[in-house]
Amino acid sequence: MMPPEQDTTAAAPTTPTSHPHPDVLIHAVPSATDTFSILRHSLFPLTLKFEDVSYTIKTHSTKTSGCLWRNHSQPNTTRTILNGVSGVVRPGELLAMLGTSGSGKTTLLTALAARLPGKISGAVTFNDKPFSSSIKRKIGFVSQDDVLYPHLTVLETLTYAAMLRLPKELSQDDKVAQAEIIIAELGLTRCRNSIIGGGLLRGISGGERKRVSIGHEMIVNPSLLFLDEPTSGLDSTTAQRIVATLRGLARGGRTLVMTIHQPSSRLYRMFDKVLVLSDGCPIYSGDAGLVMGYFESIGYVPPFNLMNPADFLLDLANGIAPDSAREDQVDHFHGGLDTQDDQNSIKHSLIALFRKNIYPEIKAEILAKTKISTVDSRMDSPQGRENQWTTSWWEQFRILLKRGLRERRHESYSGLRIFQVMSVSFLSGLLWWHSDPSHIQDQVGLIFFFSIFWGFFPLFNAIFAFPMERPMLNKERSSGMYRLSSYYMARTAGDLPMELVLPTIFVTVTYWMGGLKPSLLPFLLTLLSVLLNVLVSQGLGLALGAILMEVKQATTLASVTMLVFLLAGGYYIQHIPPFISWLKYASFSHYCYRVLVGIQYNVNEVYPCGFGVQRYCKVGDFPAVKCLGIGNPWGDVAALVLMLVGYRVLAFLALKMGQPH
Template identity: 30%
Template sequence: MSRVAAAASTFPSPTTLRELIMSSGAELAGNEFAGGDDVEAQPPVRRVSFVLTFTNLTYTVEARARWKDVIRRQKNRSGSTVILDDISGEARDGEILAVMGASGSGKSTLIDALAAAAAGSSIRLNGERLESRLKKAISAYVMQDDLLFPMLTVEETLRFAAELRLPRSLAAGKKKLRVEALIDQLGLRKAARTLIGDEGHRGVSGGERRRVSIGADIIHDPILLFLDEPTSGLDSTSAFMVVKVLQRIAMTGSIIVMSIHQPSHRIIKLLDRMIFLSRGKVVYGGTPANLPAFFADFGRPIPDGENWADFALDLIKELEDYPEGTKTLIQLNKSWQPLKGDFEVQPQLSLTEAIAATIIRGKLFSDAAAIAGAVAAASMVPKFANPFWIELSVLSKRSFTNFRRNPKLLTFRLAAITATGIILATVFHKLDKSPKGIRERLGFFAFAMSATFYTCADALPIFLQERYIFMRETAYNAYRRSSYVLAISFVFLPLLIILAAVFAVVTFWSLGLGGSFFFYFLIILASYWAGNSFVTFLSGVVPEVILGYIIVVTLLGCSLLFSGFFINGDRIPKFWIGLHYISLIKYPYEAVLKNEFQDSGECFVRGVQIFDGTPLAAAPEALKIEVLGRMGISGLNITAVTCVSDGEEILRRQAVSGLSKWGCLWVTVGWGFFFRILFYVWLAAGKRR
């Protein structure tokens, strides 16, 4: 806090943070306790601390060129599409601004634009532009979909959100109190210990789920709250309860801006301001109370008993079917703006003073000193609420809790690995040291190493399911991307160790393998690590599970083909040799071969065994010995017990050379880190995209 204060002093500012907070607190106290006849004689005026204004907001999308036009070298005639056209309005603290319109009218785009509020845009808070870091610290955006971990309870979901969004400087007891207060504010006390649930697990109701989504994003008690259709998919009662909760949040001093589709009459009574859109243009902007007079002035009064919002949307849709469209309605709305007096109230405090006063009232659970003192130097606002190691701890604990409560992921995978190991152990039981035993060992090693990679494909849906949760949380700097990448790595590591240990124990002694059991376990673990990292990276790239599985099967099939099992590396054509060296299966395959055959001191082909696999294999033993004796005439002294092929000879025939077995192990481990780094780079690039 001292470093922040010191840095803030280098920027021009009318008052210090201490003076702002003291003066704001004194002013608030004076207004609250001031008495006298003069004060009582004046009509009560609600104090407005924050006003969000947007003026002439326009958003245009450039149409992409069609492939036919590209082939014909023609320009794309479709040009650009205007999504939002010259939209203006305002929202105040303590009020709810609802954006309405038919599908495709631009209401979700308007919410997105206001939530982005990029510096330099026409969006202002108390007349001042919002720098990106400050905006993320004092605002929240609730997406239309409920993006939650299904195996966490309501209380755990909010508690993990508090540990990520609230600063380390805030005591654990205060964080707990904030969670408890939010549960009561959202009306979730009875469901606090209920799982969120999903299609396969029963959990909270749809309305409760939506309120939990809102709570996870407002845990830091933001000043600005944007919501994209928070009542979508809910019944009338649940939708009313959600908006009622939003009204209570607004009364704490927040600005609520949301899009909503066909609200009920009860919900309309809870709204303070409304904007109706038609094809990106404002056809009405004002209070719900003025809506009947507006349409009466237009010549289409709202019938008695008719839902005002339904009437307005139906009329707008009807006008859109005419050539002139809603031009007349748009012009009437512009003529109404100076008359209805909705924009007369102005904030009585600057943005700096308003934030300081807000913190005095106990709102905005964040680094108060840094935020309130950084409006003049917005770059000083901390980008993240907590240090890296706290994020890593919380994310790891959350992922592990969600993973632990879904035992199917562990049980089914462990059962699959155990069953695979048992089948291999019985099929290749007690391999002998003969030419047939050599071929069987090579086949087992190739299958086993490829199986470790293929069985990692079940991790593909995990990040795909968490993708939008990750995007929502990192969009407002809840945590670092590096923290997330390391957290999911740590969560999977114990599972990989268990799987590798089970497979190694089941197969090593049953097959009669040689070499070091510890190294055999390590190379299987390294293969699981590389495979899991590879699949994790793909899950961040591909848009859906089916496509991901296709890519995994294709790439791992190529890796197995060029691993050196089907064709030796020295016989692969030069124009394909690059795929041999980047094969994921090559290095673990060669590692287990070297562990089995290198420096083993074992003989795998003796005397007459050299005829195995030849037409003489079925000949009598005496004939084979006679042939060996005749071979001795030419200088080859081979008897029935002479060692013809040892482990080193097998490695030479398989063209396995170069790296040691430990070198192959480290390359396999390196593949895992390589794909984790690629995963992080892709996530970081996704932020810029």
Template identity: 40%
Template sequence: MENEREDEIEDMSTSPPSLGSMQFAGSNGFGHSMEFMSQAYLPNIYTEIDIKIEDSNFNQDPPLPIYLKFEDVEYKVRGSHAASTNPVKSVMSKVAIQHNLGEDKYKKILKGMTGSIGPGEILALMGPSGSGKTTLLRVVGGRLVDNVKGKITYNDVRFNAAVKRRLDYFLCYRIGFVTQEDVLFPQLTVEETLIFSAFLRLPGNMSEQQKYARVETTIKELGLERCRHTKIGGGYLKSISGGERKRTSIGYEILVDPSLLLLDEPTSGLDSTAANRLLLTLQGLAKGGRTIITTIHQPSSRIFHMFDKLLLISEGYPVYYGKAKDSMPYFSSLSFTPEIPMNPAEFMLDLATGQVNNISFPQDIFKDQESTDRSKSVIKYLQLKYKETLEPKEKDENHGATNTPEHLQLAIQVKKDWTVSWLDQFFILYKRTFRARCKDYFDKLRLVQALGIALLLGLLWWKSSTNTEAQVRDQVGLMFYICIFWTSSCIFGAVYVFPFEKVYLVKERKADMYRLSVYYVSSTLCDMVAHVFYPTFFMLILYFMAGFKRTVACFFLTLFAVLLIAITSQGAGELFGAAVMSIQRAGIVASLILMLFLLTGGYYVQHVPKVMQWLKYLSFVYYGFRLLLKVQYSGEQLYECESERGCRTLQSSPSFDTVNLKGGLTEAWILVAMALCFRVLAYFCLRRRIEVRN
């Protein structure tokens, strides 16, 4: 471990200095630390940076420190929306906040949180499940803005939606948010994940060499050299370890050198050694000038002593706030002391839940209280003492007059545009999307499926002809099956894309990594590779086996019609998926609509009742099937020449009773229009669903 720390120090000494490489000592009060920063550190930092900028022709502003304060923060949600996504937390939250339901059907989650944190410090939010740790983290990080009361400031600038947008856009004030669940593309390696993040999030005026250098430095700082070429994996894919995955998630955020880093349960699922190494990494990041806030459930005693500040939460109320090292003396002053050797974190979690087994306590708190109310009495007593002693002290020291240097306040109110242009975002995202999905695109099973069905159909319709009415019906049936096969394949290949990638999209949109339009266009065009390749491969085999017209024009027109059906079906699948954004419901909706389109496609029922006729005009299967018939057959083509009645034209066949084979290819233009309309609607559905989630 010592060698690793020496390597990190050596790397930092050789890299261009930034605020992230300077050390800031934690302070008891913001006034002293601000004065120290503005007078001592900032001039030297800017001098060094200016020299490096001139040498490298790179004009990126360095990240500036964030001093975060929150005072009397409250948060409530409607009862139907209060459940957590974590099933354990959901159950615990319902139990913990059940008594807070009022006449307005709101549940109060946070009930007066006050605290402050600056560069060089780690603030730990600790408490039992359902106490409000993650909610507070999301509130101070700007992830929750509705139904929030209280005062939250960044460098003494009051937080609001406009400030959040500025913070997201302004490079000097990047906010990194590491969720409890590691949301990373499983098909990408650790290095690829960080490289694509760097190229999307770092400013366009950085050279490629500088971006690669930033990735290399991040990999070394987080100790990811050993697994850099290993896929993230997950599920049935061979993957990196839990600790490596968590460090990759952190690296994903610190690539942009954030001023504020928020982490939700970063040690969850890690063993003691991995958790300790992770906290050492966070300590190093904090010493580099970052402000770090993390939720943690039950850390080891060694990890507990790595925190600078601690906020202990019980049922949405704060029961302790201050230096972590002062927490045990504080509770001892209240006559709460462990009777056996005990982890400080375990001791405080027992107090936060009102459990005083093996803990000595002041007996007067149970006066006039029955035994069933003992845990509530402990919690109320701790809440009262916090209000009397700790909260006034914190407000007096750090929430008084504004004492942030003026240039830090002004900078946070300046808004910048996107760091990378639309076209650059598109090329980067297209490459990443293709890399993440290429295994699905060129899956052996899909290739075998296309090959197998093409051969099977080719053998069943081997050298088929249109000499008799029965043979015409057989070929028309083959045409409709081709239409069914590629319609269903492309719909179900596209309907699950957005529901599956919803978690990635929400995470990256909240970080403003790219425009939603860039994501949609790159996703559609990437998927179109598969929707063009497999039908082409399929038709190259089937067309000549089945005995269709052997002319170049007819072959390419038929292939064009099949590809048009596939691309339109892809757009429909994207629309269904974006409309519901649920894996289970998307499949059901797609199945129902596909069945409706197939029944009105013009093969099973040619003469649809007038009441239902409008349905066929909404069916792209109807237009696709008619287009295939028109490009393959001519109305003047003769058949039944060997029958007693003599030759007849194909237009007179009952199979083409509702299709005018001489009517031109208007269906092609209708399908093109439908493909475009489906995609426009899919984009707006996706935008609405993602904005609602944000």
């Protein structure tokens, strides 16, 4: 664990700072306050406007009776999460969204960033234009949870992000330099070579991890940056340093929008604008320095000893008013109503006063057109929209493959995994030690063990691939970092080395110890058949993981599937009833088993089968071989190849359908 952070950053000044005029184009020029200007293009100012944003979801209600839940057939009801939220944020401004837990802050932030599933009502515009792919590349989004690869270092994390997200016109050295500048700007120099960590893996501190998340989005020099509770779980000093950094980014000409739960008075003074939500409805939206004067003008005067305006605002959002509130603002405020009714009345009063006093001003500000400069208009020109991706497919594949190999090197080359395979290979080799060729039943058992072990092992390893990387995949795909096909191919190709090396070692050890055909060609054919079986099994695991995207459910389904394949493989049951015999044709283990038996035996071969008498029998008449029908190995290989392609295509389609649009 890295030692605790020593915050040497001075607190941001609390005196009012002049904001750049919204109609003036701001260029990212090299300066001490904005060193992100290594990008060879201008910083396009984006004015965010949102008017009457509302969002509802459908819920299914159930009735209760006593202590028992009784499900009754009732129509779906709708729940309003956001209701008529409006506001304007201009370049150079930092907007903080305040509100109680469940008030809709994160939902609103996600909706403004165009990442909310479903439809929202109202209008959200960027420089008076709707959301588009060109605008998407100018937006950064930092989620509340730091979604980062735990085994990569800080430098590796930001360097790979720069390689994927920066324009192809920049050289590799320029992209690496951009990552270095962001590391220096965010105060991450001393931990640049430390791993991120997470869970039980010790790494950098929480504040440093949050700054890495911010740096991950700052790689593209965004014009508009959304942050969901960037100070959550941090101490006051670290939180102040984070917000001071964000304030500096805003002063560089960016538009910043963040949610925050309960800021201190020092943090509050860094905000330019605040938006206060109560049960999804706005009760204030505007200048942070005028908020106390507004509520005092409508009769809600804060106590004289109140030092933190945020506490006062959160009390109002909860429907708790100070004793000095005028009674005429809330009917029977000090009357005989219960506490819940009092709070609801205060909330309704504040919402109504917002619609009366503040909403008309916001409406007029929204209707005022934002002047678009000729440089800014290039974002929506045909040249600006001609290519959705900043890098080519092959470049994305190469970078993602390299990143994946570095991230999973601890997993792929795990000593425990190698020990598991090697111990099983030597144990099985000893159990079948130089088995007699006349003991066909024993050798057939070893062959079946090959097919079933290398069906189970790769399947259960592959199940975890996509569910474990789902948060990172959703985050990076929402930012438009790469194509899904390049990620899929890089992810599957990165697993091949150990997926193929381990079975190769296993077969090499067990084949010769087990006394199978001592010839090179049968050995090579056996090895190739097992490797094909491994790839098919891995494809099925990827498909199950991509379809369910939940490890426990996928593991359960895989266990049932492999149990069926095991029973229908043709070894345990030689005479399956006709009405259920079709199951064996769905089992890749069955096809692999038939191919392996066909490699070892020819139906016209003979073997000694007498007891005390020199007698020979045909291998084709042996029950375990006869019921398989090993005369058509190419048909079995074709079935395995078809499954190999089919499972992997199914995995890709399931992954694509599960991606947010």
